[in-house]
Amino acid sequence: MxxxxxxxxxxxxxxxxxxxxxxxxxxxxxxxxxxxxxxxxxxxxxxxxxxxxxxxxxxxxxxxxxxxxxxxxxxxxxxxxxxxxxxxxxxxxxxxxxxxxxxxxxxxxxxxxxxxxxxxxxxxxxxxxxxxxxxxxxxxxxxxxxxxxxxxxxxxxxxxxxxxxxxxxxxxxPYLSDYGIAFNHIGARAIQTDPQFKEGYYESNDQLQGFEIARMTGMVTYRSSTLFQKRFARSHNAETSYNIQSYLDHQGDKIKEHFDANSYLYLLQAMxxxxxxxxxxxxxxxxxxxxxxxxxxxxxxxxxxxxxxxxxxxxxxxxxxxxxxxxxxxxxxxxxxxxxxxxxxxxxxxxx
CATH class of the missing domain: 3.40.50.1820 (Alpha/Beta hydrolase fold, catalytic domain)
Incomplete structure (x- = not known):
């Protein structure tokens, strides 16, 4: 070339x-x-x-x-x-x-x-x-x-x-495994069963605690237990018991700022x-x-x-x-x- x-x-x-x-x-x-x-x-x-x-x-x-x-x-x-x-x-x-x-x-x-x-x-x-x-x-x-x-x-x-x-x-x-589908299902159900989801007619992402949980679930699968242990090592902070909890809470809040929950569900299904x-x-x-x-x-x-x-x-x-x-x-x-x-x-x- x-x-x-x-x-x-x-x-x-x-x-x-x-x-x-x-x-x-x-x-x-x-x-x-x-x-x-x-x-x-x-x-x-x-x-x-x-x-x-x-x-x-x-x-x-x-x-x-x-x-x-x-x-x-x-x-x-x-x-x-x-x-x-x-x-x-x-x-x-x-x-x-x-x-x-x-x-x-x-x-x-x-x-x-x-x-x-x-x-x-x-x-x-x-x-x-x-x-x-x-x-x-x-x-x-x-x-x-x-x-x-x-x-x-x-x-x-x-x-x-x-x-x-x-x-x-x-x-x-080449195809998504049953293991991958399982985690996607947990995330999707967390969103869909949130009372504020309203069958997709929610007013804003800010109300959707289920979306936060979906993201936290995903984050646990994206990185390894070895990395989590090296990064957090069971360390504490003043707000929650462990820094890993604060990290996941932050990721859950952040997803609502830049992504639409309905779109998230559609893309999970495509996967x-x-x-x-x-x-x-x-x-x-x-x-x-x-x-x-x-x-x-x-x-x-x-x-x-x-x-x-x-x-x-x-x-x-x-x-x-x-x-x-x-x-x-x-x-x-x-x-x-x-x-x-x-x-x-x-x-x-x-x-x-």
């Missing part, structure tokens, strides 16, 4: 209307928009980045407000924006500018809430593809993502196999239904159908997306190569310690 080295262009954060959209369920919306971030030199190869459950389109961000993958993406970083453009969309069904349950239904003038169509991972990918066509992006060098973003990356390689050369799948399995083998004679058969080179990364102590299943997928796909990261961070390993595994991605990008 021949790479240029032009000067990076300013960050673009905007939204694009993709027009009408038909969901896998058959339901149809006349007007759909996707919010996006675009960074890097014009004319450079494009890398599409897909975000995780409570992420958004701000993967790079700014010096003042870094994005969730700042440090992995940027000038001189493993995904080097002196050589690549990076585009990230807020997913369909999200709540950071893309059409979702918190959006206004133009036909009623009120929020969609629980009347929004069910969303699948494949719906998210199809919507992003339509948006990229509107942006004039005819092909991409790579698609990359972790967790929910990794699920999208799996589907990108099967739905549009000739559209990219490489797939980077981090902390995601539950993730299975690359659905309608494709099983995941092992689907794994053989990829045309792009696949690079999978697993993280030690990841309860939700274990190394064994990710590496098993790589064994069935003739185009896949697997890399395991030894870390105490567990599932959240794909969001930190870029110095430990970012060069592996960098080398794969530049080996073409």
């Amino acid at each position: 021949s790479l240029k080295n032009p000067t990076s262009q300013p960050l673009t954060s905007s939204s694009i209307a993709i027009g009408s959209f038909t969901f896998e369920s058959g339901e149809h919306l006349k007007h759909v928009e996707l919010a996006y971030e675009r960074y890097g030199p014009q004319g450079a190869p494009v890398i599409l980045v897909c975000h995780a459950l409570t992420g958004n389109q701000i993967a790079v961000g700014s010096d003042e407000e870094p994005g969730w993958w700042a440090g992995l993406i940027g000038d001189g970083c493993p995904i080097d924006t002196k050589h690549f453009q990076v585009i990230t969309f807020n997913v369909l069904g999200g709540c950071h500018g893309s059409t979702g349950p918190a959006s206004i239904n133009p036909e009623t003038g009120r929020k969609y809430r629980q009347s929004f169509p069910d969303v699948t991972i494949r719906d998210m990918v199809h919507a992003q593809y339509q948006a990229l066509q509107k942006l004039g992006v005819k092909e991409v060098q790579a698609v990359a993502g972790g967790s929910l973003g990794g699920m999208q990356t799996y589907e990108w390689g099967l739905l549009y196999p000739g559209y990219m050369k490489q797939l980077f799948i981090l902390a995601a399995t 539950n239904n993730h299975d690359i083998g659905r309608g494709r004679e099983g995941w092992k058969t689907a794994a053989e159908k990829y045309e792009a080179d696949i690079y999978t990364i697993s993280f030690e102590h990841d309860l939700l997306y274990p190394c064994a299943l990710i590496s098993h997928f790589a064994e069935y796909s003739p185009r896949a190569e697997h890399h395991h990261v030894d870390t105490d961070y567990g599932h959240d390993g794909f969001l930190v310690e870029f110095n430990r595994w970012g060069n592996w991605i960098h080398n794969k990008l530049f080996q073409k």
Whole structure:
């Protein structure tokens, strides 16, 4: 692959209307928009980045407000924006500018809430593809993502196999396990049984203690017991018995400030239904159908997306190569310690 080295262009954060959209369920919306971030030199190869459950389109961000993958993406970083453009969309069904349950239904003038169509991972990918066509992006060098973003990356390689050369799948399995569905169910039930949820017609997130509990449950699965012990070591504070309790309370409060509970439920359900083998004679058969080179990364102590299943997928796909990261961070390993595994991605990008 021949790479240029032009000067990076300013960050673009905007939204694009993709027009009408038909969901896998058959339901149809006349007007759909996707919010996006675009960074890097014009004319450079494009890398599409897909975000995780409570992420958004701000993967790079700014010096003042870094994005969730700042440090992995940027000038001189493993995904080097002196050589690549990076585009990230807020997913369909999200709540950071893309059409979702918190959006206004133009036909009623009120929020969609629980009347929004069910969303699948494949719906998210199809919507992003339509948006990229509107942006004039005819092909991409790579698609990359972790967790929910990794699920999208799996589907990108099967739905549009000739559209990219490489797939980077981090902390995601070819289907969500029963263990993962179990934790999602606990979180969803905590929200849905909260009296203030009102079947999705709550006045604001601030009232939803069930949403706090859902987030706390998730946080326990995202990081390892080893990391919790190293960080908190049964330490106390003046407000609660243990610092770990204060940490979880803080995470529960924070999620209500930047995420919509209905959107959270929709994305949990999309994750539950993730299975690359659905309608494709099983995941092992689907794994053989990829045309792009696949690079999978697993993280030690990841309860939700274990190394064994990710590496098993790589064994069935003739185009896949697997890399395991030894870390105490567990599932959240794909969001930190870029110095430990970012060069592996960098080398794969530049080996073409």
